[in-house]
Structures are given as structure tokens and as C-alpha cells.
Amino acid sequence: xxxxxxxxxxxxxxxxxxxxxxxxxxxxxxxxxxxxxxxxxxxxxxxxxxxxxxxxxxxxxxxxxxxxxxxxxxxxxxxxxxxxxxxxxxxxxxxxxxxxxxxxxxxxxxxxxxxxxxxxxxxxxxxxxxxxxxxxxxx
Amino acid sequence: xxxxxxxxxxxxxxxxxxxxxxxxxxxxxxxxxxxxxxxxxxxxxxxxxxxxxxxxxxxxxxxxxxxxxxxxxxxxxxxxxxxxxxxxxxxxxxxxxxxxxxxxxxxxxxxxxxxxxx
Amino acid sequence: xxxxxxxxxxxxxxxxxxxxxxxxxxxxxxxxxxxxxxxxxxxxxxxxxxxxxxxxxxxxxxxxxxxxxxxxxxxxxxxxxxxxxxxxxxxxxxxxxxxxxxxxxxxxxxxxxxxxxxxxxxxxxxxxxxxxxxxxxxxxxxxxxxxxxxxxxxxxxxxxxxxxxxxxxxxxxxxxxxxxxxxxxxxxxxxxxxxxxxxxxxxxxxxxxxxxxxxxxxxxxxxxxxxxxxxxxxxxxxxxxxxxxxx
Numbered sequence: 423x424x425x426x427x428x429x430x431x432x433x434x435x436x437x438x439x440x441x442x443x444x445x446x447x448x449x450x451x452x453x454x455x456x457x458x459x460x461x462x463x464x465x466x467x468x469x470x471x472x473x474x475x476x477x478x479x480x481x482x483x484x485x486x487x488x489x490x491x492x493x494x495x496x497x498x499x500x501x502x503x504x505x506x507x508x509x510x511x512x513x514x515x516x517x518x519x520x521x522x523x524x525x526x527x528x529x530x531x532x533x534x535x536x537x538x539x540x541x542x543x544x545x546x547x548x549x550x551x552x553x554x555x556x557x558x559x560x561x
Numbered sequence: 562x563x564x565x566x567x568x569x570x571x572x573x574x575x576x577x578x579x580x581x582x583x584x585x586x587x588x589x590x591x592x593x594x595x596x597x598x599x600x601x602x603x604x605x606x607x608x609x610x611x612x613x614x615x616x617x618x619x620x621x622x623x624x625x626x627x628x629x630x631x632x633x634x635x636x637x638x639x640x641x642x643x644x645x646x647x648x649x650x651x652x653x654x655x656x657x658x659x660x661x662x663x664x665x666x667x668x669x670x671x672x673x674x675x676x677x678x679x
Numbered sequence: 680x681x682x683x684x685x686x687x688x689x690x691x692x693x694x695x696x697x698x699x700x701x702x703x704x705x706x707x708x709x710x711x712x713x714x715x716x717x718x719x720x721x722x723x724x725x726x727x728x729x730x731x732x733x734x735x736x737x738x739x740x741x742x743x744x745x746x747x748x749x750x751x752x753x754x755x756x757x758x759x760x761x762x763x764x765x766x767x768x769x770x771x772x773x774x775x776x777x778x779x780x781x782x783x784x785x786x787x788x789x790x791x792x793x794x795x796x797x798x799x800x801x802x803x804x805x806x807x808x809x810x811x812x813x814x815x816x817x818x819x820x821x822x823x824x825x826x827x828x829x830x831x832x833x834x835x836x837x838x839x840x841x842x843x844x845x846x847x848x849x850x851x852x853x854x855x856x857x858x859x860x861x862x863x864x865x866x867x868x869x870x871x872x873x874x875x876x877x878x879x880x881x882x883x884x885x886x887x888x889x890x891x892x893x894x895x896x897x898x899x900x901x902x903x904x905x906x907x908x909x910x911x912x913x914x915x916x917x918x919x920x921x922x923x924x925x926x
Binding site for chain 1: 579580581583584585586587588589590591592593594595596598599600603604605606608610611612614615624627628631632634635636637638639641642645646647648663667670671674675677678679
């Protein structure tokens, strides 16, 4: 019966609500989801910023100093601060969702989710320390 | 053998790899160059030091991988955000070309720039 | 204070009106009552024309799913006292066409469920003389979680992607497909992969995760879908790298 939904006088007139363009404002979890998805723009901006830096490095010391000054410009600084917040949101949601997305078995037993998320965060810590060490010291 | 949308699994793999790379490498780097150095909280590395790091072959490869995969990650995610957020899935050919096309262009630019670093 | 509560119930009578209206009903609220008890009280004592689905009233049949204050819930498992002093808004499940009052059409879901072949598919059956298909407890654990689905469709109601595109095959269908794919007795994984890899299959999912949040049986359809995406991607790589072996 439900495949043939052409309206007839004896067929119930079904009520269909159209999804609003602002559906994502209806629930906190939907809003957080859209913010998480918009972090993709922050990631893209970072790549652009990084390539501008690489280009400056390729040109020489003067260009590098110019890049550092430009990074201090209020508009660029604000953009980078906002992007950093979004990138952090991406990293946190990514690592927290990782255990749900994969089942890892060691010796026939399922690795607990907290361990998977934990090892991802540990990897983040290690990578970040290496980056900090490379850029802040002469190591 | 494969089914009607053979490219979708591959795009998802790029998205996943990009997501991992972005989550691991971007936070610290963006914090330093985007926030800490401009605000004067920390001292940026001198030019010769940064040149030595970036010029090192392994770093070039890593940075290329980071840029390219992050761009594909962002493109894939943004494509679906446009479908779901603005409900313009019917424009999918245009959206796909802009998103993935942009990622391809970015990848080529990254390759070129990382090649010409002395 | 604690002994009465107002239910704002959505009404839709296609023969009388063209839109959904809300009607208020004030009910007694004994502490052990669930929303379903409230609805039955309305139907028995206040307005016999109220239409809604229910059956087992113990959270196993999956018939009584509705929105309670905007959240997809089984009304037989949602206590009125948790919402005191109220009012409590009861509406039909989101993302489905409403036939009447609190009843939605579930034909779309039923069609999708059938599409993914929710049965053991075997290339060849064992003769009876060889006995039953044996399974270890570990093999059962692999798919047991996904077998808990009661087809209540709360996940479809929570999924914004399904709301935006009703062609999307949806969380429960994929979770049930995984229940069979991961069953050691089943040999139909390749067939289901064909069906689920189409444009309205798993790739529409963007891992919002709301389906898992509302599932009353802790099936975790979001996890099932992401794992399936990985499986599908690895199959793609295999087909790409070793085209003959993958056939």
C-alpha cells in the first residue's frame, strides 16, 4: 500500500514537513556538527598560510620577515586565532570519534575505546613537541 | 568489477588520511606561526634555521603530504557541508569541481613551492 | 504539584485540516507512568479519536517511537515524571510523512530494510545431515550488538542527512546489513557491498552521530557505518591494486 502513494479520495493525505535551511540551529548537537564541518575551511586556510610562508622562505630573509609582520596584522591575526580554535575542534572531535570508527583487536580481544582515543592524543602530544622543539630550539 | 561510484571510496580515504594529518600537525604549527609568534609570546626561528628545516628533503615531502591531504580533507568535508547546510546537492557537479579542483590546484602549488625552496 | 501534567499532543486529521495542530490534555501523573500510559489515558477517557501505534509497552517491539519534547524516544520507555511539571510535547517522528495524529508512514524504511537482504545469504547450503552451522562466542560477539536493532526508526528521526535526502538508505538499514555481513555464517557481504556503495548508500553519511545517541538498544549505527566505509575503501584499494584477485 505504501509504495503507491498517488493521492485518491480514499488515500490518506500525508503531511510532509520540509526541512528548514536552519535545521542545524534546532539542536545543540546539530550546531556542533556544522561547526565541526566548517573546520574544513580553517584547515584550507592553514594550508594557504603555510604555502605563503614557504614561498617567503624560498624568496629570502626579507620576505620571511615580511611574512612575520603580515602575520601580526590584526585581520590576519584574528583569522589565525579563529582558525586555531576550529582546528582544535577538528582534532578533538576526530580523536574522540576514532574509537567508534574502528574496531582494533589484539590477541582476539577488542581494544577499549578510551585506549584508542588516548593513543591518538599521545601521538598529537609527541608530534606537537617535535614541532615545538624544531622551531623554538637549535636542536 | 566495482560499482557505480568507484571514486567515492578513494575520496573518503583521502579525507581520512587528511583528517589524521591535519589533526596531528596543524594545531602546534598554527599556534606558533598564527598566534604565538605574531603576539610576541615566543620568538620565531631565525631565517637560516627555518630554511635548513624546510629545505631538508624529508621535511619537503612531509609538508607536501600535509598540504595535499589536508586540502583534500577540507574539500571533501566542505562539499558535504554545502549539500547538507545549503541543500544544494543538485548542483553537485559544480560543487565537486570547485572543491576537488581547488584541492588539485593547491596540491600543484604546494609541489612547486616546496620544490623551489633553496 | 507532582500529580498532574499537561501533554501537548500533535493532531493531524487529513479529512478535517491541512496542517498539524497541538491539543493540550491535562492528565494525572502517577510516578510510574510513561508517556504511552498518558496517551492511552487520553484515548480511553478523554478523546477516543487520538491515533498512535504501540504494542509491547516494554521497549522491544519498536512500535511506539515518537518525539517527546523534540527528542526521538520510545514512549513506553520515557517516564512522565522526568518531565514534571511539564508541559510535555508529543509529536510524530521527524523525517517521516504523517498519516494521522502520531502515526507516520514507515514504508520507505521497510523498503530499504528489504533491499539490504536482512537474512543469511549463502553460496551453498549445507545438507541437513552435516548438522548446524556452528559459531564460537567470539564470532557471535562480532555482530551481536547490531542484531539488537528493533527497527524503531528513532535513528532515522535523529539523522539530519535522512531528513535532507529521503533517498539516503539510513542508519538502521546499514547497521542491520552489518549484522549479517559480520555473521560468520553469512556469505553475502559482496552482494550487500554492491547495494550499499550506491549513491544513496553509505557515502551520504557524514558521521553526525545522532543516530547512535538516540538508539534505545545501543546498536551504535554510526560506528557500523564508519567501519563499513573503511571496509568498502579497503575493498576499493584491493580491486584497484589486484583487480583479478578481487573478482
